[in-house]
Amino acid sequence: MLENRQKNKSLRYRTGIEKLIYAQLSFQRQNNFFHSDSHEKRIMNAIKDGNINDLISYLKHPSIEGVGTLSKSSALRNKKNLAICGVTLATRAAIEGGVQLEQAYTMSDLYIQHVESLSEVVEIDQFLTAVFIEFAHHVHFQKQNKYSKVVTSCQTYIAQHLYAKCSISNIAKMNRLNPIYLCQLFKNEVGISLREYIQQQKIEEAKRLLISTSYSLTDICTYLHFTDQSYFTKVFKKFVGITPKQYRNTY
Incomplete structure (x- = not known):
């Protein structure tokens, strides 16, 4: 009451x-x-x-x-x-x-x-x-979002942990599933691997930060828990087709 x-x-x-x-x-x-x-x-x-x-x-x-x-x-x-x-x-x-x-x-x-x-x-x-x-x-x-409850749970967890390491093992523990089985289930429904999806969402967040803030590439790399700026640039180019610096200059 x-x-x-x-x-x-x-x-x-x-x-x-x-x-x-x-x-x-x-x-x-x-x-x-x-x-x-x-x-x-x-x-x-x-x-x-x-x-x-x-x-x-x-x-x-x-x-x-x-x-x-x-x-x-x-x-x-x-x-x-x-x-x-x-x-x-x-x-x-x-x-x-x-x-x-x-x-x-x-x-x-x-x-x-x-x-x-x-x-x-x-x-x-x-x-x-x-x-x-x-x-x-x-x-x-x-x-x-038209996926199963488990996959939706994974996506929600990832969205809430973009500024953390966001490991597959932690996601599997949260869903009380074997990591290998979870990865297979996720890829069957979404079409890309769970690891790729995590990277994709972090890159989407990086794009927003590049457009709407003045944070340096080093800061963004650190905030989103990429191991180093070189790896961050490599993953960014994989999904976007251009480097983070080129993206910021374009938009």
Whole structure:
């Protein structure tokens, strides 16, 4: 009973916050303070559809119209307010795209908390780009996920441990299966080996970091637990066709 009351209280709080944010967005649009509706819709539709490539393209070519003003007292505060609006809209788009309500709201809460912790305008811009791509990635995963419970469990574990070593033995232990049997099962369903899938997902994360952050190649290699930068570059080129440096310069 207490748990239900807490959930209802949390839901009422979130609903109130969302009403406030949407009221702010409505005010902006009425006064031409926000970027164009068409550009915003393209971004949110790309998130809702899980279309990561289109989303990246839209984010690379922002609207030429001015962005809104939610705070006249501080450029940093204004950027944070706009970012929170962006996270809220992206959360709604992800839910419409099929991401579970609880998962989307949990992500939203964490992202908004992180926005508040940032101290530079450029950091907020970079982080919001990463947030949009991450929501689109989750929608894409949700739409494509038609595998067995065991394989889905493996994919979820890998997605949650991209910044760890993520060994096959640990994944097998989690599923209480023999590693050899698990690898055979995974390849039969997904079409690539479990080891290749782990590498593929880490490279997808590396691509997002290369686009949305200023982290060095050495940092990204370390964060994603590749043994060294040479090996990281080799694996990256295997999946993407170009080196990490070429990818960053291209996008």
